[in-house]
Amino acid sequence: xxxxxxxxxxxxxxxxxxxxxxxxxxxxxxxxxxxxxxxxxxxxxxxxxxxxxxxxxxxxxxxxxxxxxxxxxxxxxxxxxxxxxxxxxxxxxxxxxxxxxxxxxxxxxxxxxxxxxxxxxxxxxxxxxxxxxxxxxxxxxxxxxxxxxxxxxxxxxxxxxxxxxxxxxxxxxxxxxxxxxxxxxxxxxxxxxxxxxxxxxxxxxxxxxxxxxxxxxxxxxxxxxxxxxxxxxxxxxxxxxxxxxxxxxxxxxxxxxxxxxxxxxxxxxxxxxxxxxxxxx
Amino acid sequence: xxxxxxxxxxxxxxxxxxxxxxxxxxxxxxxxxxxxxxxxxxxxxxxxxxxxxxxxxxxxxxxxxxxxxxxxxxxxxxxxxxxxxxxxxxxxxxxxxxxxxxxxxxxxxxxxxxxxxxxxxxxxxxxxxxxxxxxxxxxxxxxxxxxxxxxxxxxxxxxxxxxxxxxxxxxxxxxxxxxxxxxxxxxxxxxxxxxxxxxxxxxxxxxxxxxxxxxxxxxxxxxxxxxxxxxxxxxxxxxxxxxxxxxxxxxxxxxxxxxxxxxxxxxxxxxxxxxxxxxxxxxxxxxxxxxxxxxxxxxxxxxxxxxxxxxxxxxxxxxxxxxxxxxxxxxxxxxxxxxxxxxxxxxxxxxxxxxxxxxxxxxxxxxxxxxxxxxxxxxxxxxxxxxxxxxxxxxxxxxxxxxxxxxxxxxxxxxxxxxxxxxx
Numbered sequence: 001x002x003x004x005x006x007x008x009x010x011x012x013x014x015x016x017x018x019x020x021x022x023x024x025x026x027x028x029x030x031x032x033x034x035x036x037x038x039x040x041x042x043x044x045x046x047x048x049x050x051x052x053x054x055x056x057x058x059x060x061x062x063x064x065x066x067x068x069x070x071x072x073x074x075x076x077x078x079x080x081x082x083x084x085x086x087x088x089x090x091x092x093x094x095x096x097x098x099x100x101x102x103x104x105x106x107x108x109x110x111x112x113x114x115x116x117x118x119x120x121x122x123x124x125x126x127x128x129x130x131x132x133x134x135x136x137x138x139x140x141x142x143x144x145x146x147x148x149x150x151x152x153x154x155x156x157x158x159x160x161x162x163x164x165x166x167x168x169x170x171x172x173x174x175x176x177x178x179x180x181x182x183x184x185x186x187x188x189x190x191x192x193x194x195x196x197x198x199x200x201x202x203x204x205x206x207x208x209x210x211x212x213x214x215x216x217x218x219x220x221x222x223x224x225x226x227x228x229x230x231x232x233x234x235x236x237x238x239x240x241x242x243x244x245x246x247x248x249x250x251x252x253x254x255x256x257x258x259x260x261x262x263x264x265x266x267x268x269x270x271x272x273x274x275x276x277x278x279x280x281x
Numbered sequence: 282x283x284x285x286x287x288x289x290x291x292x293x294x295x296x297x298x299x300x301x302x303x304x305x306x307x308x309x310x311x312x313x314x315x316x317x318x319x320x321x322x323x324x325x326x327x328x329x330x331x332x333x334x335x336x337x338x339x340x341x342x343x344x345x346x347x348x349x350x351x352x353x354x355x356x357x358x359x360x361x362x363x364x365x366x367x368x369x370x371x372x373x374x375x376x377x378x379x380x381x382x383x384x385x386x387x388x389x390x391x392x393x394x395x396x397x398x399x400x401x402x403x404x405x406x407x408x409x410x411x412x413x414x415x416x417x418x419x420x421x422x423x424x425x426x427x428x429x430x431x432x433x434x435x436x437x438x439x440x441x442x443x444x445x446x447x448x449x450x451x452x453x454x455x456x457x458x459x460x461x462x463x464x465x466x467x468x469x470x471x472x473x474x475x476x477x478x479x480x481x482x483x484x485x486x487x488x489x490x491x492x493x494x495x496x497x498x499x500x501x502x503x504x505x506x507x508x509x510x511x512x513x514x515x516x517x518x519x520x521x522x523x524x525x526x527x528x529x530x531x532x533x534x535x536x537x538x539x540x541x542x543x544x545x546x547x548x549x550x551x552x553x554x555x556x557x558x559x560x561x562x563x564x565x566x567x568x569x570x571x572x573x574x575x576x577x578x579x580x581x582x583x584x585x586x587x588x589x590x591x592x593x594x595x596x597x598x599x600x601x602x603x604x605x606x607x608x609x610x611x612x613x614x615x616x617x618x619x620x621x622x623x624x625x626x627x628x629x630x631x632x633x634x635x636x637x638x639x640x641x642x643x644x645x646x647x648x649x650x651x652x653x654x655x656x657x658x659x660x661x662x663x664x665x666x667x668x669x670x671x672x673x674x675x676x677x678x679x680x681x682x683x684x685x686x687x688x689x690x691x692x693x694x695x696x697x698x699x700x701x702x703x704x705x
Contacts (some may be wrong), residue, residue, distance in 0.1 A: 010386045013389065013689040017380060034419060035415065038420075045402070046402050052404070119375065
């Protein structure tokens with residue numbers, strides 16, 4: 001990749017003020033893919049440094065949540081679980097949810113958390129939130145192994161619908177990135193976001209069918225409920241693995257539209273704000 | 282194809298200062314402002330100054346038009362807050378200009394700080410890769426230069442130790458080693474040499490010199506006039522965001538040192554304010570003058586300079602001396618000196634106005650910043666005035682003896698001594 005001192009081959013950078021809503025330099029992100037790789041790698045390397053249990057934490061958290069939910073919601077509250085054993089009903093939903101919640105919170109703090117980079121070097125800023133969304137995938141994969149073990153235990157054999165999983169994971173990524181782009185850019189200017197995000201995630205958790213089936217939601221509210229893209233993702237995830245219910249219904253379509261909307265507006269908002277990051281962070 | 286590497290036209294940058302400076306707004310403020318905005322025009326007359334969009338703003342950079350050719354090594358000098366770093370930040374695309382434009386031909390590498398993105402938990406090896414990519418190197422490129430980087434940093438034994446266990450010297454060496462192996466066509470360097478021990482600084486300057494001689498374009502911001510002088514053919518001088526002049530380095534530096542902050546080289550006191558309550562003597566002013574007799578706070582190590590104290594003796598004094606205490610900015614006393622040290626004067630003083638002048642020889646003080654505290658009194662009887670930190674001045678390294686060998690010598694003084702060295 002050596003560039004010769006030949007003016008004809010030199011990249012020319014033109015710097016001028018931009019105004020209003022601009023799309024961030026998407027092709028620049030591709031040019032800086034090695035940096036993206038190293039930032040993801042750094043996030044992973046650093047995450048469990050100097051912990052005794054290390055990577056086990058990726059399993060411990062969703063697993064114990066599942067146990068607690070099974071006791072309180074499954075046993076005590078007798079939550080309906082569509083004839084699936086409650087533990088696996090809850091765990092299959094907890095997986096995409098934990099990934100989403102973790103990515104969203106990492107994403108919204110990502111720019112502020114990397115302010116030392118933002119103030120001192122140039123690279124497409126989009127790389128930072130993208131890297132925090134990608135980093136969560138490894139924890140997701142690790143905790144997925146528990147789900148496989150549970151499916152074995154409950155003797156649930158996945159069918160072809162399981163092929164939808166990559167799409168569903170992609171949707172969870174896009175949702176956390178879309179919302180995360182908004183929050184990370186807002187967080188640079190308003191540190192209120194830091195506190196609002198954890199609250200938002202808690203609220204979002206109850207608006208998503210993790211501990212209960214979405215069939216509990218009364219018909220008239222279903223449209224609004226479907227506006228939460230994680231409803232489609234979580235229900236889809238559960239359905240695709242445990243062969244339950246219709247996955248690609250109208251609610252699922254609404255989810256996709258909302259995700260695309262979030263992602264596009266988030267990208268534009270981020271693009272509008274990123275030029276000021278170094279000045280106001 | 283033109284041979285211009287960097288070209289800017291009317292580049293300008295506004296920063297907001299005042300309440301929001303350096304901080305961030307809370308949501309409540311913005312919501313509050315949004316709601317009050319529609320009503321603001323109602324009270325326009327009373328709030329005229331707030332409506333001026335320029336109020337609370339500062340032009341960190343204004344109308345900067347410059348050109349740098351390929352292969353040129355250019356220095357940027359100026360006081361703190363002159364806009365040097367802002368210019369580098371705009372050229373390296375960290376921040377956007379408010380107006381004007383710039384065009385850059387070639388791959389840009391910027392070094393606004395060394396060790397950007399270093400993570401304390403990661404090992405030296407891991408940080409080399411991480412930091413290298415952050416600075417814009419390719420993985421393969423880092424891989425190829427890895428051995429060279431480790432050797433330059435002199436940390437081979439600790440390469441697999443987390444950098445949080447490094448001494449600060451090792452940390453800085455590793456950080457600079459990575460940076461020094463950056464090979465873009467255009468290198469933008471901020472004051473990064475002000476770190477590390479003297480021996481390592483020397484090595485870094487040497488490496489910078491190599492880079493410069495390899496035909497790369499370098500923009501070098503520094504307060505170290507000696508380094509600028511050595512490395513750069515041409516120099517830009519910025520002040521208050523404006524380009525004052527540009528030209529051959531020697532000329533620009535000497536202009537900068539002489540005209541720079543003429544007022545800062547002196548201190549005046551309104552009547553009797555220097556030492557209120559003292560009836561015998563009144564200090565008016567103190568100033569520092571260079572060899573040309575100009576008041577300045579920036580002096581060249583190779584030139585003699587003077588410190589002048591103006592005062593009035595109100596009633597005849599049987600014994601009195603006027604002088605100063607010189608100390609470093611860190612507060613380490615260097616020496617005291619008094620007019621009565623000179624045998625030609627007795628200590629008896631008639632009433633009248635006096636100027637006490639002290640000439641300091643060249644090659645005495647090491648480059649750095651010094652503080653003058655005026656001291657006047659009747660020894661063992663009465664102290665008449667002690668004006669601590671009356672003024673400060675800087676000794677600039679403009680090529681003292683041996684400055685091509687070291688970037689900065691240890692010690693407060695840097696005398697030129699008589700040496701004899703012969704084969705015996």
